[in-house]
Amino acid sequence: MQRNLWNSLKATALLWRWALPGMVVIGLVIAARLTGSLQSLELLTLDTFLRHRPTESKDDRIVLVGIDATAIQQTGYPIPERDLVDLLNRLQTYKPTVIGLHILQNQIAKLDNATLFATLKQRQNLIISETVLSTTDQIPLPPGFPANKIGLIDLILDGDNREDSHVRRTILGTFDPLNAEVYKLSLTIRLVEAYLSAQDKSLTLKNGLRDKEAMRFGSTELPRLKPSGAYAGVKTGSPQILLNFRQHHQPFRVLSSNEIRAGKVDPNWLRDRIVIVGITDPKIRPIIPTAAIAPTNSLDIQAHTVSQIISAVLDKRLLLTTWTEGWEYGWILGWGVLGVYIDRRTRGLIRTLFAAGIANLLLVGGSYALLLLQGLWLPVLPALIVLNLSVVLPAVYSYVYEHEKTLKTRLDERQRTIEQTFNTLHNGPLQTLASLLRQGRDNKLPQEQLFLTLENLNAEIRGVGEHLKQEALTQEESLHLRSGLKLDLKLPLHELLYEVYTNTLERSDFSQFATLKTSCYFEPLEKRPLTIDQKRDLCRFIEEALCNVGKHAEDATHLDVTGTQSQKWYCLRVFDNGKGIATAAPGEGTKHARKLAFRLGGKFKRETSSPQGTLCELAFPLTKLWFQ
Known part of the structure; x- marks a missing residue:
């Protein structure tokens, strides 16, 4: 489990x-x-999509009457009230449904504020403009003009970056900053309401059904722009909608004020239409930057807004919305x-x-x-x-990871090769050399036997070299012992350990092995599969521990070697009753035993027993660790 x-x-x-x-x-x-870090790029994406839409038809329900630079030169600026009233009276003769005056009061040269527009023949269908978003220097409206005939024309610019801004949304209504109890509608909503109610009395302005704060005409609800990732941190409390510009090189009929005065227009162009009158001289009304269509003026922005709303209500043209x-x-x-x-x-x-x-x-x-x-x-x-x-x-991470993994694998393989080579030399030729040096110091080795031992040592070293070379070339999974015996590492662990035990005790360079009483038992390992390298290391551990007995266990009479398993651990023990190893810094064999214990997730100890004797023990868990 x-x-x-x-x-x-x-x-x-x-x-x-x-x-x-x-x-x-x-x-x-x-x-x-x-x-909001992606806002500019997201808005740019929207602009790109809107620019590449199919061409739409012209909206003839809206007519723009522009007071251009030529007219301004003739009348002067601010525009004389008499000339403006004359223009409006002429437009009324064509019986438009509603007229929107996109001209602020400070742009009109008034003789007497009390008589402003007093000479108009009809003003029931006239809606004038104001601005309310700026709380400073608000322009007084003409007294006596009905509140429902006034609409705001404030524009909202999106700050794409420090140097560039564009119009993409429009405000439909807001509370007056100077009087929070007064709610003001935009010029576009006023014009749409007048036009739609003339078409169908049921198409009046109401609150939305899905969104109570939205505006609705009939079943068409104007989706409010809400704060989102594309408009993070933007205040959209007042009802605002995204501008769905009409995709046409000339979406509305545009007439000049001079053409109206001269009567050079077809009456059918204006009858039952929405007429918006405004200044188009760029010196007075600057060009408005829009990324979805060519740069335009504020008069066109009002026309696009009116067009998209009445087209949505009457023609089911789509309104832009978001999730x-x-x-x-x-x-x-x-x-x-x-x-x-x-x-x-x-x-x-x-x-x-x-x-x-x-x-x-x-x-x-x-x-x-x-x-x-x-x-x-x-x-x-x-x-x-x-x-x-x-x-x-x-993909980049995988490449780097695989590269590092390959490099680490190569380094690990090189380290393992070095360790295996050292263990093979340490437990074979180096042990022989150590015994030879010890006997030489004690003058117990005749010259003839010395040369014989050196010849055997030479052959042993060459044999080790040939074995390592052959193993590298053939990827042979075998263990080379000092006698030249090769053990197949695919055999069960207990069989391999017994072969190592038997072969080591037959070594002639450890003479005291012949006088020891020995006992050996290796229990089969059933619960944990071991790799070839792990089997090789365990065999070398037993060989190293037995060689240490041969070198250091003076006066030893008994040797006990076991491999037993409990419910959770397998334990290899080598015990002798000799005098033990003198306290000293750990040798290379001890260091390798500790590394082996760490790799197996186990523990290693070598300690002196009482009253005498030495215990060498390596234990490891029977369950394979998850990180191996």
Whole structure:
């Protein structure tokens, strides 16, 4: 049960290791969007989509009457009230449904404020303009003019960057900053309300059904722009809508004030129409930057807003809308997960790029189609970022990881080769050399036997070299013992240990082995599979421990070697009743035993027993560790 749990955790960790770069990308993009860092780029994406829509028909229900630079030169500026009233009276003769005067009071040269527009023949269908968003220097309105015949014309610019701003949204109404109890509607809403009620008495302005703070005409609800990632931190408390500009090189009929005065117009152009009168001289009314269409003036902005609302109500033309933030971030997360999936499931650069390319086409094409078919503006750019980076970054991470893994594997293999070579030399030729030196110091070795021993040592070293060379060339899975015996490491561990035990006790350089009473038992290891390297290391451990007995266990009479398993551990013990090893710094054999214990997740000890004797013990768990 515990082993299955560790394996499950290990598999989960490996999966998250591959998904981690993609999850980090998703988190960073969402964080950037929440702070508004992607706002300019998202708005640029919307502009691009709107610019590349199919051409629409001209909206003949709206006529713009511009007081251009020529007219301004003739009349002067501010515009004399008499000339303006004359223009409005002439327009009334063509029986338009409603006239919107997109001219502020300070742009009119009044003889007497009390008599402003007093000479108008008809003003029931006239709506004049004001600005309210600026609380300083508000322009007084003509006294006696009905409140429902006044509309605000304030514009809101999106600060794309420090040097550039564009109009993409329009305000429909707001509370008066100077009088919070007074609610003011925009000129566009006033014009739309007048026109639609003339078409159908039921099409009056009401509150929304889905959104109580939205505006509605009949069943058409104007979707309010709400704070989101594309408009993070932007105050949209007053009802605002995104501008859905009419895609046409000349979307509305434009007449000059001089043409009206000269009577050079077709009466049918103006009858039952919405007429908006305004100054078009760029010196007075500066050009308004818009990224979705060519730069225009504020008069055109009002016309586009009116057109999109009446077209939505009467023609079912789409209004631009967005998802709620929850759906938007779910959308971004989904594309990021798809990027991780593509990187995980595809193999090879070409396949990965092909799959990512298809996903990009679906994302951009689907988002563009939804804008055309449903008016839905989706967060395309954040989704593109997470999709592509979720494919690229894991690939880079995988390359770096695999490179480091390969390098580490090579270093580990080199280290293992060095350790195996050392163990082979340490437990064979070096042990012989140590015995030879010891006997030489005691003058117990005749010259003839010395030369014979050196010849054997030379042959042994060459044999070790040939074995290591052959093992490297053939990838042979065997253990080379001093006698030239090769053990197949595929054999069960207890058989290998017994062969090592027997071979080591037959060594002639440790003469006291012949006088020891020995006992040996190795219990089969059943619960934990071992690798070839682990088996080799355990065999070398037993060989090293027995060689230490041969070198250091003076006056020893008994040797006990066992390998036993309990419920959770397997324990290798080598015990002799000799005088023991003098206290000293740990040798290379002890260091390798400790490394082996660490790799197996076990423990090692070598200690002196009472009253005498030495115990060398290595124990390791029967359950394979999850990190191995």
